[in-house]
Amino acid sequence: xxxxxxxxxxxxxxxxxxxxxxxxxxxxxxxxxxxxxxxxxxxxxxxxxxxxxxxxxxxxxxxxxxxxxxxxxxxxxxxxxxxxxxxxxxxxxxxxxxxxxxxxxxxxxx
Numbered sequence: 001x002x003x004x005x006x007x008x009x010x011x012x013x014x015x016x017x018x019x020x021x022x023x024x025x026x027x028x029x030x031x032x033x034x035x036x037x038x039x040x041x042x043x044x045x046x047x048x049x050x051x052x053x054x055x056x057x058x059x060x061x062x063x064x065x066x067x068x069x070x071x072x073x074x075x076x077x078x079x080x081x082x083x084x085x086x087x088x089x090x091x092x093x094x095x096x097x098x099x100x101x102x103x104x105x106x107x108x109x110x
Contacts, residue, residue: 017071021064028057 031053035045 017067018064021060021067024060024063025057028053028060032057 035050035053038045
């Protein structure tokens with residue numbers, strides 16, 4: 001996310017959250033690089049060490065995803081919207097009409 005996007009969203013807190021998540025991810029990717037280099041040198045890392053690193057990376061990933069969801073929800077709330085795209089009421093009305101027609105057809109046949 002670039003500074004312009006953050007400015008448009010008006011959420012400095014989102015930028016701080018993203019920066020924190022990027023720092024955590026960068027730190028864990030450096031750890032993965034260290035483990036790869038260690039294994040290339042013939043000194044295989046312990047399974048628990050690799051497993052722990054992967055577990056931490058997944059936690060960071062979940063943290064980033066949660067932060068993005070919260071940020072998107074907050075932006076929608078600030079704009080008094082319920083979804084990222086406008087709702088097509090005509091399409092919804094047509095879909096409901098088709099479903100009602102199928103239900104009526106089943107009822108009349110039954």
